[in-house]
Amino acid sequence: MQVSYEVKAGDFSRAGHVSSTVKGLMKQLAISPVLIKRIIVALYEAEVNVVAHSYGGTIACTIEPDTVAIEVRDTGPGIPDLELAMTEGYSTATPEVREMGFGAGMGLSNIRKNADTLHIDTGADQPTVITMQFSLLHEVNHA
Amino acid sequence: MHDQPFHHTLTVNRELCRGCTHCMKRCPTEAIRITGGKAQVDPERCVDCGQCMDACPHHAILIEQSDINQIFEYTYRVAVVPSLMIGQFEDTVSEDEMIAALHHIGFTHITYAEFGVDILKTLGNRISVYADEHPVVSSYCPAVVRLIQLRYPSLLPNVNLVRTPAQIAALYARGVLESQGISSESIGVFYITPCAAKYAQIKTPGSATEGLIQGGLNLDSVYNLIQTYLAQKPVKTESWEHPPITSGSFLWSLIKGESASMQGRTLSIDEIHNVIEFLELVEDERHENLDFLELRACDTGCTGGVLTPRNRFLATERIKHHAEKLPQELDESVKQEILRHSEKLIHNLKVDRIAAKLSLQLDSDLSLALKKMEKVRAITAVLPGIDCGLCGSPTCRALAEDIARGNASIRRCMVLKMKNPHGYHNLVKVWGEAVPPQHSTTEEV
Numbered sequence: 001m002q003v004s005y006e007v008k009a010g011d012f013s014r015a016g017h018v019s020s021t022v023k024g025l026m027k028q029l030a031i032s033p034v035l036i037k038r039i040i041v042a043l044y045e046a047e048v049n050v051v052a053h054s055y056g057g058t059i060a061c062t063i064e065p066d067t068v069a070i071e072v073r074d075t076g077p078g079i080p081d082l083e084l085a086m087t088e089g090y091s092t093a094t095p096e097v098r099e100m101g102f103g104a105g106m107g108l109s110n111i112r113k114n115a116d117t118l119h120i121d122t123g124a125d126q127p128t129v130i131t132m133q134f135s136l137l138h139e140v141n142h143a
Numbered sequence: 144m145h146d147q148p149f150h151h152t153l154t155v156n157r158e159l160c161r162g163c164t165h166c167m168k169r170c171p172t173e174a175i176r177i178t179g180g181k182a183q184v185d186p187e188r189c190v191d192c193g194q195c196m197d198a199c200p201h202h203a204i205l206i207e208q209s210d211i212n213q214i215f216e217y218t219y220r221v222a223v224v225p226s227l228m229i230g231q232f233e234d235t236v237s238e239d240e241m242i243a244a245l246h247h248i249g250f251t252h253i254t255y256a257e258f259g260v261d262i263l264k265t266l267g268n269r270i271s272v273y274a275d276e277h278p279v280v281s282s283y284c285p286a287v288v289r290l291i292q293l294r295y296p297s298l299l300p301n302v303n304l305v306r307t308p309a310q311i312a313a314l315y316a317r318g319v320l321e322s323q324g325i326s327s328e329s330i331g332v333f334y335i336t337p338c339a340a341k342y343a344q345i346k347t348p349g350s351a352t353e354g355l356i357q358g359g360l361n362l363d364s365v366y367n368l369i370q371t372y373l374a375q376k377p378v379k380t381e382s383w384e385h386p387p388i389t390s391g392s393f394l395w396s397l398i399k400g401e402s403a404s405m406q407g408r409t410l411s412i413d414e415i416h417n418v419i420e421f422l423e424l425v426e427d428e429r430h431e432n433l434d435f436l437e438l439r440a441c442d443t444g445c446t447g448g449v450l451t452p453r454n455r456f457l458a459t460e461r462i463k464h465h466a467e468k469l470p471q472e473l474d475e476s477v478k479q480e481i482l483r484h485s486e487k488l489i490h491n492l493k494v495d496r497i498a499a500k501l502s503l504q505l506d507s508d509l510s511l512a513l514k515k516m517e518k519v520r521a522i523t524a525v526l527p528g529i530d531c532g533l534c535g536s537p538t539c540r541a542l543a544e545d546i547a548r549g550n551a552s553i554r555r556c557m558v559l560k561m562k563n564p565h566g567y568h569n570l571v572k573v574w575g576e577a578v579p580p581q582h583s584t585t586e587e588v
Contacts, residue, residue: 001513001516001517001520016427016429019427020423020427023426023427025516027294027503027504028503028504028505028512028516029504029505029509029512029513029516030501030504030506030507030508030509030512031509033296033297033499034297036297037297037428040427041428044427044429063513064513065509065510065513136509
């Protein structure tokens with residue numbers, strides 16, 4: 001089953017709407033609460049990234065009996081230094097964004113912590129495509 | 144505790160029910176459907192919050208009646224009385240009269256349910272909570288606990304596992320009598336309950352109250368007995384001792400009554416739809432600064448319980464007024480008595496971890512659940528989306544789920560039928576008829 005949603009840039013008041021909707025769907029499927037939590041934390045971070053840092057984008061979730069795959073695709077401006085962006089606490093968020101409670105610099109590292117596999121395709125002046133996968137068959141150990 | 148059926152106290156009187164959909168629209172867990180023109184409650188989804196009873200304009204939703212005579216099976220009859228009982232009366236009825244009436248009804252011993260708070264404080268010098276996760280969610284309201292079991296299983300580790308004040312008061316009352324050499328079998332502890340959920344909890348086998356509380360008594364029926372006694376204008380005879388309680392504990396069941404005793408940052412939320420709105424946020428784990436959540440299914444807390452006869456705002460005011468006259472601290476002698484029983488109490492203050500209820504899942508098998516969800520999405524797309532309720536399901540989405548589960552047919556949608564009778568028949572062919580319940584025989588077409 002695939003569901004997809006559009007995410008608008010700068011619409012902080014609706015940030016989290018997609019992850020809440022997906023959470024509602026997953027709760028009706030036989031997916032364990034622990035796993036749902038992990039998926040939603042990662043999805044929420046990715047959703048906020050699109051709102052805060054991109055020109056807007058789409059989120060597509062594919063739920064299969066054995067995996068959940070999420071693709072978050074924006075239209076730019078891309079991450080020039082991915083390694084730096086993955087560092088905990090590193091943030092390019094403006095003071096205004098931080099005042100709203102976002103931009104703590106934990107987004108990408110939180111996604112990495114929660115997803116079973118993570119792939120990020122980006123670069124300066126490029127769209128960013130984040131793909132993450134979660135296995136539903138066995139609980140992968142996440143410290 | 145294992146995943147076992149909840150005992151339910153609410154039933155629909157089919158004679159009085161007109162199938163008007165008020166209850167169905169209000170139900171916070173979408174447990175009600177109108178079938179054959181009558182409301183039906185799904186026991187797997189009902190949390191006994193009592194919203195339906197409150198919403199019904201025809202008084203067709205009834206609560207299981209408690210029989211006062213059950214108390215006379217015991218030689219020693221302990222009433223666990225919620226402090227909000229005094230709030231049900233005008234100022235003209237004193238605590239003296241209320242206590243005398245309760246003795247007259249047949250109770251040999253009376254304790255306030257909220258005295259359990261004082262017991263906890265005396266044992267530990269402060270109110271302790273016990274939960275695996277943060278923020279701690281109050282377990283005081285059994286409808287909220289059931290709601291979490293059903294809709295927010297990921298929050299079960301947040302639920303406080305320390306017994307509720309009423310349970311602790313019951314435990315203590317029983318312990319005191321047993322220490323006087325009275326046999327356990329001759330002691331009956333009865334909790335006078337202001338709501339359907341507390342009554343249902345007592346009746347649920349294996350619940351935290353099993354063995355501790357022998358029965359529940361509906362607050363409204365006890366209220367009637369007290370009023371009957373008072374109406375007979377008894378000549379002032381003996382005056383009974385007031386059960387001990389402090390003013391802080393007396394306010395426990397009111398909004399912010401419990402959270403006032405908790406450490407850290409707290410929030411109190413009343414009315415079940417508000418609670419649901421907030422639990423959605425808590426589930427998303429974005430509120431790490433909160434320490435304790437006091438959640439109540441009823442508006443204004445327990446004074447808004449479906450079994451409370453008096454206006455909830457007036458009741459709240461009377462309780463607060465009465466609390467002003469109560470001491471801040473327990474008598475030293477009462478404290479010493481509690482401490483004498485501390486050994487037995489301390490080992491029995493916690494309840495078992497609570498199991499999730501999975502009845503909202505479309506199927507217990509993920510592949511089948513996914514197929515059903517695809518179906519739900521496809522059906523929702525053709526339904527009108529106006530949630531009129533004429534089909535007997537609370538929303539178009541709920542009807543789509545009912546169809547996907549095989550519990551309903553798209554034939555139920557009156558709007559589709561009126562708009563496009565021809566297309567409607569095709570839809571029935573696509574989505575199928577309701578699967579008849581297994582026990583009935585299939586009729587020939």
